[in-house]
Amino acid sequence: MATTITITGAGGQIGYALLFRIAAGDLLGADEKVRLRLLEIPQGLAAAEGAALELQDGAFSLLDDVEVTDDAATGFDGCNLALLVGARPRGPGMERGDLLAANAGIFGPQGSAIAAAAAADVRVTVVGNPANTNALIAAASADGVPAERFTALTRLDENRARAQLALALDAPVSSIRRVPIWGNHSATQFPDVSHATVDGRPVPTWLEQEFIPRVARRGAEIIEVRGSSSVASAANATIEHTRDWVRGTDDWTSAGVVSHGEYGVPEGLVSSFPVRSVDGEWQIVEGLELSDRARAKVDASVAELVDERETVRALGVL
Ligand SMILES: NC(=O)c1ccc[n+]([C@@H]2O[C@H](COP(=O)([O-])OP(=O)(O)OC[C@H]3O[C@@H](n4cnc5c(N)ncnc54)[C@H](O)[C@@H]3O)[C@@H](O)[C@H]2O)c1
Helix, strand or coil: CCEEEEEECCCCHHHHHHHHHHHCCCCCCCCCCEEEEEECCHHHHHHHHHHHHHHHHCCCCCEEEEEEECCHHHHCCCCCEEEECCCCCCCCCCCHHHHHHHHHHHHHHHHHHHHHHCCCCCEEEECCCCHHHHHHHHHHHCCCCCHHHEEECCHHHHHHHHHHHHHHHCCCHHHEECCCEEECCCCCCEECCCCCEECCEECCHHHHHHHHHHHHCHHHHHHHHHCCCCCHHHHHHHHHHHHHHHHCCCCCEEEEEECCCHHHCCCCCEEEEEEEEECCEEEECCCCCCCHHHHHHHHHHHHHHHHHHHHHHHCCCC
């Protein structure tokens, strides 16, 4: 049996970087057949159809079927994994409230369509920004689907953090572990080096001053240098997040998951935490000590998530 994977915004940049890696087996491994559903809005259909033609030309032995659609019920039909990439970007003159409202208009209906059409084991990775609150909205709209099945991508932030530490310490990135991201996928995120190790030894904390702003600003730096936002690295992180969720982890990583009150994060928010994946479920790593400084940084990012939830509530969405 093939796994059905729905990618929204499949005609966009991250979609294009994702599709071929999934078809090549990078998400589920070399033995697992995949069926792809490419969900777009009408303006994006031609790009998605073009990508589907190229998928055919890849002659991928793991690729059972590709369907392109702008109908959510068709797009999420029988879906086991949903990668919600398509989102409304911030336009000129758009306030944060307008952005949240526009995305609520996308992620609310998509949550309902997932509840109505997806497979019982559906897992959802939200990439489109503002990812945490979009995941919250989709979960709230998906009657009957546990909120734990909706997650937001913060793995790119963690990968950036590990890569920056590796550069600063002149160590291979594979030797750097346990650099969790806390809070929101935004400039307020807290990349936490206090538990990080390099080859099993603690990382010097003096690195923090330079390191935290560098990681939080990395998205902007990529735009300045490249002239376009992060694409392949975002697709890579999406694959790693979703693959780890399905297959498990042997150490901590980071993901935006629903809070049950852990570390004082208000219940129901989708916040990034240090997590492990065990038996197909994310588990928040509990019992970590947070210094006063770390606590203040986590609280500031979580306050932003609370504020986003209040804005969305005021719109009558939640
Ligand atoms: N969480 C992260 O770490 C992270 C990292 C990078 C980018 N992002 C976000 O990912 C999103 C996509 O980035 P991109 O570079 O691929 O953008 P893009 O503009 O190239 O592509 C977005 C695609 O989504 C489609 N789309 C819009 N609304 C849709 C809807 N309702 N249903 C289906 N498709 C829809 C558009 O037609 C477009 O083809 C953005 O919101 C971006 O901010 C998140």
